Structures are given as structure tokens and as C-alpha cells.
Amino acid sequence: MTASTANAQRFREFKMPDVGEGLTEAEILKWYVKPGDTVTDGQVVCEVETAKAAVELPIPYDGVVHELNFGEGVTVDVGTVIISVDTDPGAGPAPAPATVQTPPEAAKAEEEAEPQGRQAVLVGYGAAPSSTKRRARKPQAGVPAQPEPVSAALQAELNGRTAPAPATPVTPAVTPVANGAGVGAVGRPLAKPPVRKLAKDLGIDLATIVPSGPDGIITREDVHAAAAPAAAPAPAAAAAVPAPVAPAETGVVNAAARERRVPVKGVRKATAQAMVSSAFTAPHVTEFITVDVTRTMKLVQELKQDPDMAGLRVNPLLLVARAFLVAIKRHPEVNASWDEAQQEIVYKDYVNLGIAAATPRGLIVPNIKDAGVKTLPQLAEELGDLVATAREGKTSPAAMTGGTVTITNVGVFGVDTGTPILNPGESAILAFGAVKLQPWVHKGKVKARQVTTLALSFDHRLIDGELGSKLLADIAAVLERPKRLITWG
Incomplete structure (x- = not known):
């Protein structure tokens, strides 16, 4: 071996x-x-x-x-x-x-191995001997074609260790050009990626810096020293600088100083891309209906006292989810997806019910697999687990794939309704608005009733106006008279 x-x-x-x-x-x-x-x-x-x-x-x-x-x-x-x-x-x-790469260093290696053996490389990129000879590059004028062997001090620094001070001064392995900067075999100043980034942030040209590090390496101290004359005024001049004046006094507002920039990545980046893709590929139609849900709210309170629901999270969203599933069972054609490549509509005999959840990392939509065949206690248990897992940031990618329809509960924010955008690949999304006490005509008299507004967005390629209207009307009918959960379910 x-x-x-x-x-x-x-x-x-x-x-x-x-x-x-x-x-x-x-x-x-x-x-x-x-x-x-x-x-x-x-x-x-x-x-x-x-x-x-x-x-x-x-x-x-x-x-x-x-x-x-x-x-x-x-x-x-x-x-x-x-x-x-x-x-x-x-x-x-x-x-x-090798030294661990941190965000500024996590770029591709900027220095290449030379023909003879191996060349010193920068922190985080390692070095490996090669058995293949490369054709030597043509050196630039005034620059040696091949650097000297790596000193012990530099190699120790590249390996992340502290080397003992050499007995004699280390002679730089490169010849300074006219401006005195250390230059590698490819004609560029030698510096580690973090130092290059620091120089870029400070607006300093590395070619103008005289290196002080071993073998002609430009250090962070070199960059700070080069930036100091431009950034720090002389003591006398500093005393003459007036104190900062509030924007109200000058009439000029420095907007950049009061802004924060956060890279778009991870969940937020994926959500943004998905929403743009959905909005511009699926023709959205949104319909609205306002419904008296007083009986549903009473049923929620009764279920909270039911022994079969003990320990489970019972709330209006649970019954809205059940109403949505019952309506889909009555109109199964809405549970479909559009296959652009095959130019086919794919009808699905299962319902994976997505629940939009706001998390610190952005909006995610995990779904309950085969929600249509679950009992009310099973649906309540999975809904509770789904929300808790999402808030902890532990939702698995598998839980967010394969959804067919979605509910977004905007009512928890006190919002009446909205025009939700479809989760990509799904046929419909239902927005559940806030439940509020409002005047309502009930049995011929105006009374205070608990009322909400529902909004249903759907893919018009899959669901025409008639089908979409019937689906939304059935959801509202169940929530108005929840006994239909039994007669229709």
C-alpha cells in the first residue's frame, strides 16, 4: 500500500x-x-x-x-x-x-504553480506538487522569471503557524520594480486574498505599496500605512475640522450613511427567484369572497375542549385547511400542475397542502404530505409540528418540495386579504384574512358577526373562472356552516 x-x-x-x-x-x-x-x-x-x-x-x-x-x-x-x-x-x-477559508478568502486561488516544483501560495489554498511540467511564462521587463525557494518564515506563515525569527534578515524572493512593490512571477504584487480585499475596500493600488513582509509579500500593515496619509488628517488640521452638523441644520442628508446593505442569498434569494418566475410564467387570477365565520369560530372553541383534540393546536387555520381540502375533494380538477416541456396537464390524486411560514431567513412553504386523507386530529398535529419546525429554522428541504396547493394566513398580521402569488408548480393559493367583528345581515337583522375575507389565486391555464369560483364558494360555504365538513367530507 x-x-x-x-x-x-x-x-x-x-x-x-x-x-x-x-x-x-x-x-x-x-x-x-x-x-x-x-x-x-x-x-x-x-x-x-x-x-x-x-x-x-x-x-x-x-x-x-x-x-x-x-x-x-x-x-x-x-x-x-x-x-x-x-x-x-x-x-x-x-x-x-491548511488555514480555514473565511468569506473574504473564499475566492479561487490567484497564484499559479510555476514549472519548477512548487511555488508559495496564499493562505487557504494549499499547494500540491505536480509531475507535469508547464511551459514557463515570459517574464515581464524588470521582473525575474522564477522566484527564489520559499523561506521557512513564509512557509510557516502560509501554514498558519508562527515561525521563529530568522538569524539573518530574509532577502525578498522578488526584485522590486520601480515603485518598490513586491511582484510575483506573473507580474502582479504578492498579497494574500484578505490583504487584496482590504486594499480594494480602502481604494489602495497594491502596485504603489512597498512590501515589508517576507519574500516581498504585502501585509495588512503595509496597506494601512499606505492609506493613513490619505485617511488621517494632520493633527493641526484635525483641530480645525468642524463638529458634525445635523442634517436639519445643513439641509443635506447623507443617505448612504443611514442605509444597510444585506446580501441576497439562501432562502430569500430562492424565494425572490421563485416569485418572479411564478408571476411571469403562470397567468394569475385572484377572486375574493367575504364570509360570516361566526359558527366556525364557535366550533374552534368547542374543539379545544374535545378530549380527542387534547394537546393539539386548534385554531381557525385548522378549519380553513379542512374546508380547503373538502372543496378540493369536490372539485379535484383544481389539483393539477402544468408540464411545459410535455405540454400536458398533470392531475394529481393526492393533496400536499403547503402552509406559508414567515421565518427570520425569509418566507418558506413547507407542506403536509397527503393532507386530504388525514383525520382532523392528524391534520392538527402535523400543522402544529410544521409551524414549530419552521419557526426553529429546522424545516428540511424535503418538506418544501412536492406541494400542490398552499394557504397563506395573512390574518395573523391584522390584514384583511391580499393577492397571493402562486408557489411555483402549484395550481392555487388561498389567502386567509383577519377575522373581525363586523355588522352583518343575519336572519334578516343587522347583527355583529365574526367575518373574514378569503382570496384565491389560481393558474388560469389549469383552472378557468367557473372552476375557480366554485372552489372558492365551497370553501366559504364550509366556513359559514361548518357542519358541511361532515355532509361534504
Whole structure:
């Protein structure tokens, strides 16, 4: 057995899995382990956020964590190694791991290996010897074609360790050009990715900086020193600078100073893309109906006292969901999807009922599988579990795929109704508005009744106006007289 084979068997690598259906990347939210920690098969080692949800990842090996390849906040492609485990820690010392990539460093490597052996590379990217010779690049004028061998100090720094001070000054491995900046074999200043980002943020040209680091590497201190003259006024001048004046006094408002920018990623990015796709591919039609739900609200109170519903979450949304399912059973043609590729309508004999849930990461729509065949207690239990899981941010991607219709409960925000946008691939979405005490004609007299407004949006390719109107009218009829849950269900 070769040494490389033995190492491959000892150091097991765990790659970012596709935790959903066809996902291409995920962001590492939190690591639960660090290098040197002991882990066991099935132990959760990190939490990642995909375009669908936050998911905890278990490690499939026993051993000791050898290396974390990426830091928290880094978005990693599916199939990329994120952690390695030493499955035989008693076999001897392990090689030093590479420095963990953090968000600024998580870009592709900017330095390439040269023909002779290997060249010093920047933090986080590692280096591997190559048996294939590359054709040497033509050096630029005044720049050496090949840097000197890497010094011990630089190599130790690249490996994330502190090296002892050399006995004699280290001679830079590159020849300064006219402006004094350290330049690599490809004619660009040598600097680590974080330093490059710092210089970019401060508006400093690396080519104008005289490097002070080993082997001509530009350090963070070099960048700050170059930025200091421009950013910091002289002491005398500083005393003359007037105190900040409130916008009201000057009439000028600095809008940029009072704005926050947050990258669009994860669940919010996927939601935005899905809504745009849905709005511009499925022809939406929305219909509204206002209904007296006084009897339904009384039934909710009665069910809360029913022993069969003990320990379950009973609320108006539960009966709205049941009314929706009963109406779909009476009009099964609404439960369909549009297959653009095959130019077919796919009718479904099952109902996966989605419930729109607002979470800190954005709106998600997990669904209850086969909701149409569940009893009222079963529906209440699954609805309660679905909402609790969503609020904790633990909804699995599988729970958010395969939905056929959705309910969005805008009433919890005190909103009467809205025009909901279809969840992509679904045929209809019902908005349940706030239940309010309003004057209503009941048995020929105006009385105070509990009233709500329902809005149904549907895909007009699948559901015509007549079918959509019948579906919405049946939902309202059940909520007005909930005994129809028995006679129609």
C-alpha cells in the first residue's frame, strides 16, 4: 500500500452534500466542532443554509477532526470537501492542516504553480506538487522569471503557524520594480486574498505599496500605512475640522450613511427567484369572497375542549385547511400542475397542502404530505409540528418540495386579504384574512358577526373562472356552516 493510499484511508473527507433536490450550493452557518475534536458516526458537525432551508449535517465517520476547509459564512459548492477526519489518530502525527477559508478568502486561488516544483501560495489554498511540467511564462521587463525557494518564515506563515525569527534578515524572493512593490512571477504584487480585499475596500493600488513582509509579500500593515496619509488628517488640521452638523441644520442628508446593505442569498434569494418566475410564467387570477365565520369560530372553541383534540393546536387555520381540502375533494380538477416541456396537464390524486411560514431567513412553504386523507386530529398535529419546525429554522428541504396547493394566513398580521402569488408548480393559493367583528345581515337583522375575507389565486391555464369560483364558494360555504365538513367530507 502506498503512502498516499494509506493517507486517503486514514484521512476521510466529507463533501458538501446535495441536501435538497438539485441544489448547487450551501452556506456554512455554524460549525459545532473544531480541529482536534473527537467525532462519531452520525454526529452533527455543522449547520448549513441552502436555497430552501437550514439543515444540520452529520459526519459519517468516527475519529478526530483534522481540518475545517471553510469558515462560517462561506458559500460552498455541492461536492466540495468541507471537513476531513483522522480515522486513526493513533497512527502518528498528522500533517498540518491548511488555514480555514473565511468569506473574504473564499475566492479561487490567484497564484499559479510555476514549472519548477512548487511555488508559495496564499493562505487557504494549499499547494500540491505536480509531475507535469508547464511551459514557463515570459517574464515581464524588470521582473525575474522564477522566484527564489520559499523561506521557512513564509512557509510557516502560509501554514498558519508562527515561525521563529530568522538569524539573518530574509532577502525578498522578488526584485522590486520601480515603485518598490513586491511582484510575483506573473507580474502582479504578492498579497494574500484578505490583504487584496482590504486594499480594494480602502481604494489602495497594491502596485504603489512597498512590501515589508517576507519574500516581498504585502501585509495588512503595509496597506494601512499606505492609506493613513490619505485617511488621517494632520493633527493641526484635525483641530480645525468642524463638529458634525445635523442634517436639519445643513439641509443635506447623507443617505448612504443611514442605509444597510444585506446580501441576497439562501432562502430569500430562492424565494425572490421563485416569485418572479411564478408571476411571469403562470397567468394569475385572484377572486375574493367575504364570509360570516361566526359558527366556525364557535366550533374552534368547542374543539379545544374535545378530549380527542387534547394537546393539539386548534385554531381557525385548522378549519380553513379542512374546508380547503373538502372543496378540493369536490372539485379535484383544481389539483393539477402544468408540464411545459410535455405540454400536458398533470392531475394529481393526492393533496400536499403547503402552509406559508414567515421565518427570520425569509418566507418558506413547507407542506403536509397527503393532507386530504388525514383525520382532523392528524391534520392538527402535523400543522402544529410544521409551524414549530419552521419557526426553529429546522424545516428540511424535503418538506418544501412536492406541494400542490398552499394557504397563506395573512390574518395573523391584522390584514384583511391580499393577492397571493402562486408557489411555483402549484395550481392555487388561498389567502386567509383577519377575522373581525363586523355588522352583518343575519336572519334578516343587522347583527355583529365574526367575518373574514378569503382570496384565491389560481393558474388560469389549469383552472378557468367557473372552476375557480366554485372552489372558492365551497370553501366559504364550509366556513359559514361548518357542519358541511361532515355532509361534504
